[in-house]
Amino acid sequence: MxxxxxxxxxxxxxxxxxxxxxxxxxxxxxxxxxxxxxxxxxxxxxxxxxxxxxxxxxxxxxxxxxxxxxxxxxxxxxxxxxxxxxxxxxxHNPDAADVVEQVPAEKKSVPVTLSSGGGIWINDEGHTLTLKYDNDMWCVYAGQELEMAFESRGEAGEYLQEEGFRPQGQAQA
Incomplete structure (x- = not known):
């Protein structure tokens, strides 16, 4: 010893x-x-x-x-x-690199690019949510309020898509 x-x-x-x-x-x-x-x-x-x-x-x-x-x-x-x-x-954090994930076809087959910093997600009505890596979790915020937290970026992106949100700047499907 x-x-x-x-x-x-x-x-x-x-x-x-x-x-x-x-x-x-x-x-x-x-x-x-x-x-x-x-x-x-x-x-x-x-x-x-x-x-x-x-x-x-x-x-x-x-x-x-x-x-x-x-x-x-x-x-x-x-x-x-x-x-x-x-x-x-x-x-080296493989989740921090830009990742393209394919959402299963039954949901939508639109590839979602998720950047290292998370970012702003927007829906068709113009509402926004913020995806941010915080305290070892991927957190979704509505303004200052925490809405959901996920262990992986993929889970967070899937949730946001299911709720009708897409990364800001990405064209509508």
Whole structure:
């Protein structure tokens, strides 16, 4: 088991991570260039050697409900492997790239282009809704009020289409 000083040295050796001291002598490390809203890579690195690394985007790690792995008994090699994989995974968000999704034919076979920032959706009467990625969810807002929240952009786009909305600037079908 690595002591806390060695864990901190390893974390500080990653120039893309920013150290943030928190309560009770614990330290977090943030990845500000994350392609996701999630920025915390290392959580509560404690003076007793306990701590957590985010692995919620990685397939081969058992995580807690928030996507973190306990690194108390990790070796340096295991810790670096996990950190490298986490930073790589957080660097590329496939949902953030422009995506064209095909809505099933029984609904409408109009391809919908969804941009990385969500955006304004409009219906035939001129009403608008805003699609925005917020707190790890795709949220649909009517003005300032949250109308619906979805885990994926595809679900949000499908809902908006079912309600008669299309991205602003897209021609009517």
């Amino acid at each position: 690595l002591n806390v000083e060695r864990k901190l040295e390893i974390l500080e050796s990653y120039p893309q991570l920013q150290r943030k001291n928190v309560s009770l002598g614990r330290v977090n490390f943030h990845y500000e260039d994350s392609a996701y809203e999630k920025k915390i890579v290392a959580l509560h690195i404690h003076p007793n050697g306990n701590g957590y690394i985010y692995a919620g985007l990685l397939p081969n790690y058992e995580t807690d409900a928030k996507g973190f792995v306990n690194i108390r008994d990790y070796s340096e090699a295991d810790l670096r492997t996990l950190l490298d994989a986490t930073i790589e995974a957080m660097s």
